[in-house]
Amino acid sequence: xxxxxxxxxxxxxxxxxxxxxxxxxxxxxxxxxxxxxxxxxxxxxxxxxxxxxxxxxxxxxxxxxxxxxxxxxxxxxxxxxxxxxxxxxxxxxxxxxxxxxxxxxxxxxxxxxxxxxxxxxxxxxxxxxxxxxxxxxxxxxxxxxxxxxxxxxxxxxxxxxxxxxxxxxxxxxxxxxxxxxxxxxxxxxxxxxxxxxxxxxxxxxxxxxxxxxxxxxxxxxxxxxxxxxxxxxxxxxxxxxxxxxxxxxxxxxxxxxxxxxxxxxxxxxxxxxxxxxxxx
Amino acid sequence: xxxxxxxxxxxxxxxxxxxxxxxxxxxxxxxxxxxxxxxxxxxxxxxxxxxxxxxxxxxxxxxxxxxxxxxxxxxxxxxxxxxxxxxxxxxxxxxxxxxxxxxxxxxxxxxxxxxxxxxxxxxxxxxxxxxxxxxxxxxxxxxxxxxxxxxxxxxxxxxxxxxxxxxxxxxxxxxxxxxxxxxxxxxxxxxxxxxxxxxxxxxxxxxxxxxxxxxxxxxxxxxxxxxxxxxxxxxxxxxxxxxxxxxxxxxxxxxxxxxxxxxxxxxxxxxxxxxxxxxx
Numbered sequence: 331x332x333x334x335x336x337x338x339x340x341x342x343x344x345x346x347x348x349x350x351x352x353x354x355x356x357x358x359x360x361x362x363x364x365x366x367x368x369x370x371x372x373x374x375x376x377x378x379x380x381x382x383x384x385x386x387x388x389x390x391x392x393x394x395x396x397x398x399x400x401x402x403x404x405x406x407x408x409x410x411x412x413x414x415x416x417x418x419x420x421x422x423x424x425x426x427x428x429x430x431x432x433x434x435x436x437x438x439x440x441x442x443x444x445x446x447x448x449x450x451x452x453x454x455x456x457x458x459x460x461x462x463x464x465x466x467x468x469x470x471x472x473x474x475x476x477x478x479x480x481x482x483x484x485x486x487x488x489x490x491x492x493x494x495x496x497x498x499x500x501x502x503x504x505x506x507x508x509x510x511x512x513x514x515x516x517x518x519x520x521x522x523x524x525x526x527x528x529x530x531x532x533x534x535x536x537x538x539x540x541x542x543x544x545x546x547x548x549x550x551x552x553x554x555x556x557x558x559x560x561x562x563x564x565x566x567x568x569x570x571x572x573x574x575x576x577x578x579x580x581x582x583x584x585x586x587x588x589x590x591x592x593x594x595x596x597x598x599x600x601x602x603x604x605x606x607x608x609x610x
Numbered sequence: 611x612x613x614x615x616x617x618x619x620x621x622x623x624x625x626x627x628x629x630x631x632x633x634x635x636x637x638x639x640x641x642x643x644x645x646x647x648x649x650x651x652x653x654x655x656x657x658x659x660x661x662x663x664x665x666x667x668x669x670x671x672x673x674x675x676x677x678x679x680x681x682x683x684x685x686x687x688x689x690x691x692x693x694x695x696x697x698x699x700x701x702x703x704x705x706x707x708x709x710x711x712x713x714x715x716x717x718x719x720x721x722x723x724x725x726x727x728x729x730x731x732x733x734x735x736x737x738x739x740x741x742x743x744x745x746x747x748x749x750x751x752x753x754x755x756x757x758x759x760x761x762x763x764x765x766x767x768x769x770x771x772x773x774x775x776x777x778x779x780x781x782x783x784x785x786x787x788x789x790x791x792x793x794x795x796x797x798x799x800x801x802x803x804x805x806x807x808x809x810x811x812x813x814x815x816x817x818x819x820x821x822x823x824x825x826x827x828x829x830x831x832x833x834x835x836x837x838x839x840x841x842x843x844x845x846x847x848x849x850x851x852x853x854x855x856x857x858x859x860x861x862x863x864x865x866x867x868x869x870x871x872x873x874x875x876x877x878x879x880x881x882x883x884x885x886x887x888x889x890x
Contacts, residue, residue, distance in 0.1 A: 359771045448821040468818055482637035497818050511820045513829040518798050521859040529855055530790050537888050538748055538777050541728040545889055546826040547795040552886050555879035559872050561773050570867050575809055577860050580799040585854050587846055592839050599835035602803035606818050606832050609825055 334393045335387040336361045337372035340450060342396025343459025346376045351461065352491040358374050359386040371456040387412060392484065395421040398462045400560035402429055410438040418481045420445050425559075425564040426472045426501035437552060440478035443485045446470040446504065447494065448512070452552040465493040509568035516550050516558055517573055523551035614639045614666040614673045614797045618651035621702050622676025623739025626656045632771040639666040651736040665843050667692060672764065675701040680840035682709055691791045691831065692716040695755060698761045700725050702786060703846040704837075706781035720758035726750040726784065728792070731833040745773040752781045778838070789848035796838055797853055803831035 333355035342360075349355045352601070362368040362375030368380040376505045386410075387393060395402055395409070402423050410433060413419060419442045421471045423429060426444055433439050449467040451458060474482045489496050526548070531534050562569050586595045613635035615622045622640075629635045640657030642648040648660040656692075658804055667673060676864070682703050690713060693699060699722045703709060706724055713719050729747040731738060749769045754762045769776050779787070806828070810816050842849050866875045 339733075414847060436646065448819050450821070450823065467821060470819065495818075503815075507815050507819050508805050509811070511816055511824045514802065514805065515824050517860070517863060518802055518827060520879055520882040521856060521863060522798055522877065523885035524859045525791050525852060525856040527796065527882070527884055528859075529852060529862070530787070535783075536788050536791055538775075539728050539750065539787050540889065541730070541747060543730065543732075543830050544791045544795050546829060547798060548885055548887060549826060550823050551882045552889070553879075553883075555876045555883070561874045562867060562875065563870075565873055566867055566870070570864065572805060572809060573860065573864050573867070576801060576805040577857060577864065579804045579808075580797070580853065580857050580860070583797060583801060584850065584857065587842060587853070589844075589848050590846070592843055595842065596835045596839045598804065599800055599833075599838060602800040602807070602831045603833075603835070604807060605803035605828055608820065609829060 331355045332357045332359065332390040334390040335377065336383065336386075336393065336395045336461075337397035337401075338377060338456050339396065340454050341447065341463075341603050342394065343374075343376045344449075344458045344461075344463040345394060345396060345422070345447075346371070347461055348464055349461060349488070349490050352493075354488050355392065356571060359390055361386050367459060369458050371391070371459075374459070376456055376458055376459050382407055384412075387417065389532045390462045391416055391418065392488075393417060393419050394516040395419065395423075396417050398560045399423045399425050399429070399564050403432060403564070404593075406433060406442070407436065410436050413438045413441045415441075415522055417441050418443065418484050419538060420485055422447055424512065424561045426504045428564050430473055430501045432475075434476075439476055441465055441481055443474065443477045443481050444472040444501070445485060445489075446472070446508070453548050467494055468497050469494045470497050470499055472499055473508040474498060488598045493558055504570050505565050509572045510566055513561060513565060513569050514576060515554060517562075517569065518576065519548055519550035519553075520558075522548050544599060611635045611672060612637045612670040613638065614641060614663075614670040615657065616641045616663065616673065616675045617665075617677035617681075618642045618647055618657060618675065618736050620734050620738040621727065621743075622674065623651055623654075623656045623736045624729075624741075624743040625674055625676060625702070625727075626651070626742055627739060628744055628772050629768070631773060632773075634768050634771050637670065639670055641666050647736050651739075654736055654739070655757050656736055656739050656787075663689070664692075667697065671696055671698065673697060673699050675699065678837055678840045679703045679705050680707070683712060683844070686713060686722070687716065690716050690722060691878045693718045695719045695721070697721050698723065698764050700765055702727055703793065706709075706784045706839045708844050710753055710756075710781045714756075719756055721761055723754065724752040724762050724781070725765060725769075726788070728750070732829050734834040734837060737751050741773075747774055748777050748782055749774045751775050751780055752779055752784050754778060785849050787843055789852045793841060793845060793849050794852045794856060797842075797849065798856065799828050799830035799833075800838075802828050
């Protein structure tokens, strides 16, 4: 099968590598509005050739859209306008409600499968693409009832070959849950980085003292604004809701420290320790 | 050399393993008020024998205090009262100002070296002790001008054998910098865990969706309140200061989302990306 990956960055590039390695596709066409990224992806052997979307669609069966969610919103309708019954279109976007609202009722809606692999790193671009990014991770498939059965089956078979688990949700659930387990983590990392950069003038001292704990809470702050601003924009209400709750929790801790109420602080930490049951 | 480790948990236990492996000591006596931990440390071959502090001090040259900072404040003076010129006492506490104020002017102050290894995990107890926890990490030595030269040299030689880097600071600097690069990370993780636990009733869904990003920002929330409440207590002013700044940063992001000012949000993320220069 010939597959096209639109957007040859971290996620698209990593998918291209895995699709080829796991035998899902034997030829990968890359499409990217950024000519340099496209060239680089070819140099790195992530894709077999670079082309434009029209040519790529005329020759491939599976088209994966791995572009920021604002770009998805701008292009998905016009892409669907051009698909035939042989095509399956899948996205990998981090927000789903607006996107699926947009294509509701489109005559080709059935050819589209909304997907979100819960995997990534804080890096971006083709050089960030890595082997095995998806193995043992979760692929969320959204509102599959609105996709054609054969299209869903093709994606399920792909997910299976990538050694991923599948979780089915509607778009609303997806956006709510990802606000909790992904989007807020990025907000706190960005804010923590800004806090430390602002407060700490002698950066060398941070570097000397920063150990694993600091690094792990702040590493997401390296993430690209091109990816994340559109996500926050499209999941604004959920993100605001979780952010508000998070600020409340921090305010509560601040109050306990101000009041020197260490007994309640102790109980609060014990309560937060329950996250052990959820994380490995 | 015979060394004593008081507190055979994550840090004390890991130090005991390394001291033996790197040839710093050939016999390790463990002391712990928790009899079960002491027994467990012996079963795990982390220590060679368990004993009480008096007996241990009568036979060892190096005594490492790896107990929570509140326990350190309660016991350091009485320990110093008993030291002889053959002893070197070192702590591994995460806060230094109160501790060093406490022993200022003590007749045996010179035998004490205040140390803080910038290494750890979110686990605790003897079972959390691991090999090579300290290699390539930083050991902060505080106010060494107030320690005897031979005592500092012994600790420096130990640090060297553990393949650690040494950084020298005064206690005030230490407490300020660790508030930024360690203590605030723990506060945000505890708060993030509480946020998610409160907001998310269907815990199974978190588990299904939680990927690397969530795990890395929240893993410190598994840390023990026995360790961390005393740290926040003893570094209260610095922690409050950094926490306030962090809340301000989050409030700013919230405001930008409310106002849908995505342009400024983009610039803020770009600014936070500068943390790349500091982290590897």
